Amino acid sequence: MDCEILTVGTELVLGFTVNTNAAEMGRMLTEAGLHVTGMTTVGDHPGGIKGHLGAALGRAGTVIVSGGLGPTSDDITRPAAAELFGRKLVRDPQLVEQLRAMFKSRGVQNMPESNLVQADVPEGATILPNLRGTAPGLWIEDGGRLVVLIPGVPKEMRALMSDEVVPRLKRRAGENGWTVVRSRTLRTTGIGESALADKLGDTSGVLGASVTLAYLPTVAGTDLRLTAWNVPEQEADALLEKAALALRPRLGERVYGEGETDLAAVVLKLLEDKGASLATAESCTGGLVGARLTAIPGSSRVYKGGVVAYDDEVKLQQLGVSADAIAEHGAVSEAVVRQMAEGVARSLDASAAIAITGVAGPTGGSDAKPVGTVWIGVLWQDQVRAFTHILPGDREDVRGRAAQYALDYLRRRIQGSSR
């Protein structure tokens, strides 16, 4: 089934916002077996929205529209769609009640009246409940034509797509002859793209004719994406499973997870299984590792906390780093990172610890320790091991890579790697 995606927002056409929604919707629709034939983006102008929506509908018959459903005056998708189908906007009393209740639950007694436009619905449209925000999704069908409106807030878009839009589209299309494009991703870190390719060797024999492999390098590592193209839905997962099973032995301990798995969650799970507890001592990353760990629900069962030792005085006072070590080797050194890891484990009474100190840049580098130099200390089973890297990229890259490397060193130590 053909469909197009229309994303609405002046900030998108001005280029101030990168259109991640369009990509995410494209992926979800493709995985569900729809054939996305085009994507259009248009600013917040009633004429533009109506014109582009009408054109897309003429081409594909089905258009999923994201954005322009909020309460302010620049939100005009709803009337444009209603006009296109020749329908009136009617205020839905149940939605009005839900809006008032939602504001009340947030402690706002008098909801601003401007929010009520979000209860306006084209006559005959189906309301798709939005549990995360105030603007509901709307499903407007007429003859063979279908327009679905969903909010542009990414979390709301995502939830409405997976809970409402995709299941309804599949039901509408029926199950006959349904082929899908589906992907599966193996995540690696701490190894470059070409080193990975060398490890994998020739893969053409094991992937099969419908499955391709792509390398996707990011600051967090290199993801390996396996894609099964235009295969019957019931075969897709088996094809991908076969390909993943063929590649995994070649990658060994380099694969830390699949899909959206966060390395921090992997580390927490491994520690929990061992009954261990974790503390962090961060200098150049300033709390990044702690923030990533605590982003995972349930992290409190393992993670006790940490010290952000940005200033050297904090390294001395809170972590018991010796002034001599800093004077002799500098704050970015093996001696200091070892003392940081030992110090934080001792004072927070944790059985595992991660410590990071480095030169994140843009200034502060020297010939001996250029920008990007980091020392990582990992305490596990009463023993600290220290690692150093010169990480590429800007300040943000260096900090992001340092946090990821530190978590990965701990993961591999727990899993019994020789390092």
Next chain:
Amino acid sequence: MDCEILTVGTELVLGFTVNTNAAEMGRMLTEAGLHVTGMTTVGDHPGGIKGHLGAALGRAGTVIVSGGLGPTSDDITRPAAAELFGRKLVRDPQLVEQLRAMFKSRGVQNMPESNLVQADVPEGATILPNLRGTAPGLWIEDGGRLVVLIPGVPKEMRALMSDEVVPRLKRRAGENGWTVVRSRTLRTTGIGESALADKLGDTSGVLGASVTLAYLPTVAGTDLRLTAWNVPEQEADALLEKAALALRPRLGERVYGEGETDLAAVVLKLLEDKGASLATAESCTGGLVGARLTAIPGSSRVYKGGVVAYDDEVKLQQLGVSADAIAEHGAVSEAVVRQMAEGVARSLDASAAIAITGVAGPTGGSDAKPVGTVWIGVLWQDQVRAFTHILPGDREDVRGRAAQYALDYLRRRIQGSSR
């Protein structure tokens, strides 16, 4: 001058690749004074490209196309454009020579013949040299219609846009009546979109006919983007200045900065001007505030570090929170957040402190303290003030908002707000 952007690539419509090219081209064209009225993305299908290109050309008269110019069989933008203008593709002998020379310089003696399609040019087109890759840009003009083709490789796209496409577009338009679209953004936090709209009231009178206002809500707050549309280049900045000056008094202390300004940088600058130093004590945010502060180069002049007191034991041992306070009021309470702020300022010897404790969810909530409940303590001039909120959203939202609110409370205290 109106234009549209067409990006070509199956990876884009499938959603595997986020379309950063479209955003970047939009920004470059807008800043140069073009009016981007729409963006379209289409897969590598000849029919689709021709249809979408023709439609865009009909709407806007000028279309900048990126992608689908390489040597492989899925690169079909060139013939689609030629066909649309009713022109033949002619192999350009000079381009053939350049291609052979480029491959030779890369150590490839026998260039694959498939590369020669990149020397095919629609009759009468202007060749835009591509110094970074093998596919040149092409400028095809006919009467009032203009199509520009550039490669999809981001580095090549960027160079061709700034070196060739943008200067030629400006020359083509001439200096007469050259108008630009220019933006300016006011950043707010701690106030909802509809409450902001109520504060601003009717803005039509003060913005003027050419300036629009857009609300861009994120977890970090709501940005207000003022955009001057189609105004003479020399008047644009004055119009935006006038609009910003008219809105700022209505928003008062709610505006913390403009453009890309990060609230963490604002807070650091205010503290540095006062000769103050800062420490953080984070429970539910787990290091987020520290990570944001240390993301700013030069933060070490103000930020000393902090304690991630995720476990209650760490609150007691490292921050001197009293066991009685936790037993009596719970870890998420005014009493505890006050002691956390005082404790971290004392032990890190800082003159300002931020403390955060809360229920980030998804579990851990109760009737008295539902998920989203946070207490924020701000120490400034030897006095702690404490604030509580029930923040909406999921775990990530609650943590992000809590960090932003905490920074904003400190900002407003330094700036002398009554709170």
